[in-house]
Amino acid sequence: MQIAKVIGTTVATIKHEKLEGRKLLILRPSDETGEVYGKPFVAVDTLDAGVGDLVLTAHGSSGRMTEITAGAPVDAVIMAVIDRLDVQGKATFRKG
Amino acid sequence: MQIAKVIGTTVATIKHEKLEGRKLLILRPSDETGEVYGKPFVAVDTLDAGVGDLVLTAHGSSGRMTEITAGAPVDAVIMAVIDRLDVQGKATFRKG
Amino acid sequence: MQIAKVIGTTVATIKHEKLEGRKLLILRPSDETGEVYGKPFVAVDTLDAGVGDLVLTAHGSSGRMTEITAGAPVDAVIMAVIDRLDVQGKATFRKG
Amino acid sequence: MQIAKVIGTTVATIKHEKLEGRKLLILRPSDETGEVYGKPFVAVDTLDAGVGDLVLTAHGSSGRMTEITAGAPVDAVIMAVIDRLDVQGKATFRKG
Amino acid sequence: MQIAKVIGTTVATIKHEKLEGRKLLILRPSDETGEVYGKPFVAVDTLDAGVGDLVLTAHGSSGRMTEITAGAPVDAVIMAVIDRLDVQGKATFRKG
Incomplete structure (x- = not known):
């Protein structure tokens, strides 16, 4: 899974029918401290995540392994909202 | 999903039979402002997108999760046409 | 799909049985003008493509969505031979 | 598979239900000597790996091929803990 | 598929049960002349490849399309041992 930060939202009127009502968020990859890159x-979104949240995303076919994304043409899903990351026993990120 | 801009079209007479009648568009990846890179x-295309449109593409097996691409040797599909992108609550892209 | 140019051929006596009789071609990624990189x-090959042809390749599980590659340990297939590419309405590549 | 080193742990209260009780570890890619990069x-984790261990990870749909990850929105799993790596017949890594 | 060179071997006592008895080799990507990079x-390994061999590897779900890897948490398999590579009709690699 990718550590990523939610930075924004999308609006798309024309989309595949299985995307109707789905929240498509913009994210950037993040390192273990919450700093974004790339x-x-x-x-x-399947967890009501918001802009500013640090999350985990699953990609590829694994992005379809939720009730909300099953069978849809989507290749990435938010499957966890991060509260805290520890590296070598020391907190590198805590949700604000 | 990848934010991408439609930049062109392809012509291919010799192709897998499941591609007959399918529109294969050329895209470049885009950032959250509509600026292309890479x-x-x-x-x-499954949504009648045109050159110049900013869209979302699903890749890998997720590219086959439409009626048009099911069972075909294709690994990328346009599944949304973007109207607007907002980052940190501010519009970074609006369809012209 | 990847735009790619066929640059060569492979010979492999020892291979998975499902590859018997299959033509495994060497390609390099190409941009929209036919210039290779990377x-x-x-x-x-499922379309009798030849060295020098510009083609489209499908990757991952999509590479197995042909009669020739179904169920085989292969992750890339040529699914179209390109005749022409147009960018912004202008031809950037024509088959020679 | 990717050679990777376990560097930390995650805490996520809000997550997909299939992740309940699962241990989500932070890793960095490693070369054949155990030196991390990227x-x-x-x-x-399905093998009770710990921080500091060098492991192998399987990605994509292969990450769901364990009893613990089957059907879950996860795209990476630890499937081996490395004891030793040999390159050209010489040990480049031994578990401490 | 990736052209790759076998450079070493792994030892892992703790691993997923479906990996028992499987040979996990270390490889580096190679260009069309047999020169490694990255x-x-x-x-x-499903073909009794050895250190020094140039091989082809299939990745992702395609890595599970052999009798030896079916249903296992593995995302890469050696599916051919290369005897010769030709580019533009000229041999760029021959097995020694």
Whole structure:
């Protein structure tokens, strides 16, 4: 899974019917301290995550392993909202 | 999903039979402002997208999760046409 | 899908039985003008493509969505031979 | 599979129900000597691996091929704990 | 498929039960001349390949399309041992 930060939202009127009512969020990859890097990607939210949250995303076919994304043309899903990350026994990120 | 911009079209007479009649568009990855970067890729259009549109693409097996691409040797599909992107509550892209 | 150019051929006596009789070609990724970049990869040919052809390749499980590659340990297949690419309405590549 | 080193742990109260009780570890890719490089990722532990262990991870749909991860929205799993790596017949890594 | 060179072996006592008795080899990606580049990865051997062999590897779910890897948490398999590579009609690699 990718550690990623939710940075924004999308609006798309024309979309595949299985995306109707789904929340598609913009994220950027993050390191273990919550610092983002690299280019943005879009994932389906299934956990009511909000902008600013640090989350975990599952990609590829694993992105379809939720009730909300099953059988849909989506390749990334938010499957956990991170409260805390510890590296070598020391907290590197805590949800604010 | 990848944010991407449709930049062109392809013509291919010799192709797998399941691609007959399918529109294969050329895209480049885009950031959250609509600015493209990196190398082009090709995706199947299922939403009548046009050159210049900013879209979302699903990759891998998720690219086959539409009626048009099911069972076909294709690994990328356009599944949404973007109207607007907001980052930190501020519009970074609006469809022209 | 990846735009790619066929640059060569492989010979492999010892291989998985489902590869018997299959043509495994060497390709390099290409941009929208037919100019190659990056490292080579190998894909199964299903369309009688030849060295020098610009083609489209499907990767991952989508590479197994042909009669020739179904159920085989292959992750890339040539599924179209490109005649022409147009970007912004102007031809960037035409088959010679 | 990726050679990777376990560097930390995650805490996530809000997560997909199939992740309940699962241990999600933070890893960094490693070369054949145990030296890490690149950005961290998160994988499900199925082998009681600990921080500091060098392991192998399977990604994508292969990450769901364990009893613990079957059907869950996870795309990476630890499937071996490395005791030793040999390159050209010489040990490059031994578990401490 | 990836052209890759077998550079070493792994020992892992603790592993998923479906890996019991499987040979997990260390490889590095290779170009069309047999010259390696980039970081190592690990693949299951199904063809009795040895250190020094140039091989083809299939990745992702395609890595499970052999009798030896079916249903196992593995995402890369050696599916051919290369005898020869030709680019533009000229041999760039021959097995020694």
